[in-house]
Amino acid sequence: MASLLAFLLFAGLAVVCALVALFHRSVVHSAFALLGTLLGVADLFLQLGADYLAMTQVLIYVGGILVLILFGLMLTPPDRRELRPARIFLGLAVTGAGALLFLTRMDSGAWKAAPLQELPDLANQASPTAEPIGLAFLERDSWLLAFEFASVILLAALVGAVFIARRRFRVDDEGA
């Protein structure tokens, strides 16, 4: 009962905030509404027994990506071309195709949705997931190589992102 109540509360928070993010006139308010959506999704992870994933969601998406989105908005001048019919049509086509794919696949295989009453109480049964993940990172014939390779990928992402952000000075100057 408590888990169903928590699910309804946080899933509702996620959906309502997503709708605000979609339909609010100010993009900055949309970005702030995304905060509620990401927190709601973090709770869904928690209720499915993935406590490490929930923590990562809060740390990286709520703490980092959202800040990046806000800075991105503050750096971007308003663009009137967003309202051209061709762009609107392209956006509708892409999201429509995604929604169609999701709706047709939702009722088959791994996507199969469980009835609301039969939600397993995974949060009460599951054990913490951080320890098995940590051990899997350290064992040689498990995910050790992937773990170390993640560091290299992060290094490439850091250097590349900073390099591209630095080049912006020139782009701005030529545009002015």
Place this chain on the structure above:
Amino acid sequence: MYFHYANILVFLVAGMAFVFLNMVIGSLLRPKRKTDEGLEPYECGEETIGSSWFRFDIRYYTVALVYIVFAVEVAFLFPVARVMRQAFEIEGIGGLALIEAFLFVAILFLGLAYVWVKGDLNWVRAFQREFEERRRLEAERRASSPPPARKAS
């Protein structure tokens, strides 16, 4: 299990209540004088210049990018740190666990060193570089297209 998450809930509620209570207490205690100065947006005592709806400096973005990379690093290191003592006693891992974790940090430290040396974390130097870049571009533009007006006169 839900009991474990109760402390997070208490933390959230206490944090929200702290902000809300302070605002309530402030609205009760502060004098209500509606002068022109009092109604202006407060900028640490400075008088505001222009609108606050301007484009932010790109350097904020660089710092945020660096932050995200290291947040992901923390997300990777957290489960490893959690089992470090345990891993020491497992046959086949032992002391290697420490080396593996150090290697992970060392590779990312190269990135930090690169950003640091290149001056992307340095507010003033980055500004100087931008200034010099602008001047260089201005000089290039002048060299490539000399103003014809001077020759005519």
